[in-house]
Amino acid sequence: MEARTSVIQKRVEHIQHIICIASGKGGVGKSMVASHLALLLSKKGQKVGLLDLDLYGPSTHVILGIKPDSFPEEHHGIIPPVVQGINFMSVVYFTRDKPGAFRGEDISNIILELLAITQWGELDYLIIDLPPGIGDEILDVIHLLPQSRFIVVTTPSKVALRAVEKLLRILKEVEVTLLGVIENMSHKKDHMVTDFCTREAVEYLGRIEFDDSLEDAIGLPDKLQKIPLHESMKKINEKLVFSSLKYHKDQT
Numbered sequence: 001m002e003a004r005t006s007v008i009q010k011r012v013e014h015i016q017h018i019i020c021i022a023s024g025k026g027g028v029g030k031s032m033v034a035s036h037l038a039l040l041l042s043k044k045g046q047k048v049g050l051l052d053l054d055l056y057g058p059s060t061h062v063i064l065g066i067k068p069d070s071f072p073e074e075h076h077g078i079i080p081p082v083v084q085g086i087n088f089m090s091v092v093y094f095t096r097d098k099p100g101a102f103r104g105e106d107i108s109n110i111i112l113e114l115l116a117i118t119q120w121g122e123l124d125y126l127i128i129d130l131p132p133g134i135g136d137e138i139l140d141v142i143h144l145l146p147q148s149r150f151i152v153v154t155t156p157s158k159v160a161l162r163a164v165e166k167l168l169r170i171l172k173e174v175e176v177t178l179l180g181v182i183e184n185m186s187h188k189k190d191h192m193v194t195d196f197c198t199r200e201a202v203e204y205l206g207r208i209e210f211d212d213s214l215e216d217a218i219g220l221p222d223k224l225q226k227i228p229l230h231e232s233m234k235k236i237n238e239k240l241v242f243s244s245l246k247y248h249k250d251q252t
């Protein structure tokens with residue numbers, strides 16, 4: 001394990017920022033946020049990687065319209081294909097989009113393998129889309145890539161926030177940096193999530209309203225960049241810029 005850990009650190013040594021998108025509950029919009037963030041950073045001229053680590057429900061390839069038919073090129077490791085300017089890597093290349101049951105050990109092995117063989121090269125940002133909750137994937141990423149910083153996505157619901165509370169405790173315990181919380185699919189102008197962030201002393205990064213035009217744009221990157229959700233993500237990215245000097249430096 002330890003030898004592989006140092007191989008992994010070598011693989012990511014030329015990546016400036018590793019940003020993980022996590023959530024307490026499932027289905028709150030992590031993959032959507034991860035895909036849009038990767039798209040917009042790439043259009044801003046940043047070198048971006050997107051890594052989908054959701055073994056049971058990889059979805060960023062669906063959102064970005066990437067067909068995982070062929071395994072990426074291999075040359076001393078695997079080279080992520082570049083799609084929409086994004087260096088894209090996903091567990092889907094390993095699982096081939098087939099339904100499968102994975103035990104904890106399988107999950108850790110796939111993640112280890114993926115991180116150990118992917119040649120990212122130089123990147124300004126690596127965005128990692130995680131499955132919901134606190135499972136092996138998130139714990140492995142924290143262990144293998146301790147420099148990762150986290151963005152947590154939630155909907156304005158007591159149920160979702162209760163799960164976020166737990167996630168924040170764990171992130172605090174393991175001392176990873178939380179960049180802030182995004183409120184997604186917001187539908188009413190109440191203060192549930194902003195109040196929550198104040199109470200928890202974490203940064204509120206902004207809100208994305210429920211977007212009726214999203215479904216028709218899935219799989220079509222050009223269309224995705226024209227919907228209101230993308231505009232909200234741009235505002236959130238600006239906020240991220242201001243919330244961390246280090247994050248800011250590379251986008252100017």
Ligand SMILES: Nc1ncnc2c1ncn2[C@@H]1O[C@H](COP(=O)(O)OP(=O)(O)OP(=O)(O)O)[C@@H](O)[C@H]1O
Pocket residue numbers: 023025026027028029030031032033054057059130131132184185186208209210211212214215229
């Ligand atoms: N702002 C929004 N407006 C409308 N629909 C949305 C919005 N955000 C996400 N969705 C839809 O909600 C569903 C869940 O989104 P997504 O897959 O990004 O969530 P997730 O948190 O990644 O889910 P999982 O926990 O399963 O990985 C998708 O069908 C997506 O199209």
Ligand SMILES: [Mg+2]
Pocket residue numbers: 030031032054057059129130131
């Ligand atoms: Mg997802």
